[in-house]
Amino acid sequence: MLTRRLLAIGAGLALLLVGTPVLAANPNGGAECPPGQTTCHAWGGGPGTPGNPGGGGNTGGGNSGGGGNRKCYDQGQEIPCYDDVLGWWNPSDGCRYKLAEPQGSDVPAGKTRYWRSCAGGGMGSFEPVLRDSPPAGFEAPPSPGDVARRLLTTIEMKRPVISTAPSATGAGLVGLPVWLWIDPGQAYWGPIVAEAEEQGVYVRLETKAHKIVWDLGDGSDPVVCTNPGERYTPAKASQRPPCGRSSGYQKSSRNQPGGRFTVTATTYWDVQWWSGTMTDTFEDQERTNSVSVQIDELQVVTG
Known part of the structure; x- marks a missing residue:
């Protein structure tokens, strides 16, 4: 279902992702501010833990800005923590992640497949990635x-x-x-x-x-x-x-x-x-x- 939706938005998705800078990784979690930017935040003041980004409450959806009191920022601009198509915002790498459904029989034991959408090199990317644990800022979907x-x-x-x-x-x-x-x-x-x-x-x-x-x-x-x-x-x-x-x-x-x-x-x-x-x-x-x-x-x- 997700693949069909993404094919449907095709070129529009690429255009939306063009020009979104990738934030530098912070070894202590969260994201480093881009040069000259002094109001860089993640989850309203600190990164969430994998699988349970801080704040709790509503799991968010669409353009609601995420769940509960949590807030997400990109270059100081508040953005939705969760997007219906692209998933959860990861402040550590400036990408969004969504759990792949179905996972597929080729996923190795202990791994989980996510769809990752990023912006880099002037073009938006959308690709499947395998991870041992949820990415930072990712809230697992409900059971x-x-x-x-x-x-x-x-x-x-x-x-x-x-x-x-x-x-x-x-x-x-x-x-x-x-x-x-x-x-x-x-x-x-x-x-x-x-x-x-x-x-x-x-x-x-x-x-x-x-x-x-x-x-x-x-x-x-x-x-x-x-x-x-x-x-x-x-x-x-x-x-x-x-x-x-x-x-x-x-x-x-x-x-x-x-x-x-x-x-x-x-x-x-x-x-x-x-x-x-x-x-x-x-x-x-x-x-x-x-x-x-x-x-x-x-x-x-x-x-």
Whole structure:
């Protein structure tokens, strides 16, 4: 992906890099000021350590100027610490570095391939380099797991919208079948697919409800369904509910608060993510909602 983007900007990239002087290396880290320049800084006063340039906070992106309170300078002029295409600014050599994705099968053990873009000899350069450790000022991209975790927070898995037969607005009878179902829409049962990319780390995430647990509020064992249930109609009176309890309630709700049983439904969502050949899961996400129903005893009239 990165190679295609760089080919697309081609000549424009070379023009942008022309004329950017290379800073002399400083044995103590950071960069020496060019001749006549007295306001040379790196990371706002000192170089960051490899893989964790000082300051912390936001990892930066685009033209945001880097993360948190960090600042980057080239010849006294503040520049973005991170560029979407070229990566992180290295004040030690005046180049930018971006982690190569994918690394490639030819990368030796213990080495990491970066794309390096520099300006020197009047022409901009862009080339792959192998390094034992991250260059100074380089902040490693986030882990795929961190990207997936942030992506998950943007997904709306809604609480189940509950329906029952007998309905919440009517009354049922002891011993009659109870039908249970929820809105089967994507936001309530899935699947929901989302994608994100941060600093070249691409993640695809999918979440889907795999079961719903019903507590009928009468102290009996919960009803566990692997489907959202099916809407009841009078034509289905002789059928068994796909999700529910065929034997119904075994006692009335007259002794319950308000004379009603509280029916609680909890959906459990699987969450799986992929990044390249890597895949993993998060623990189930739960969404809960409740309604109440009235259950009466069947009155037998004797003569």
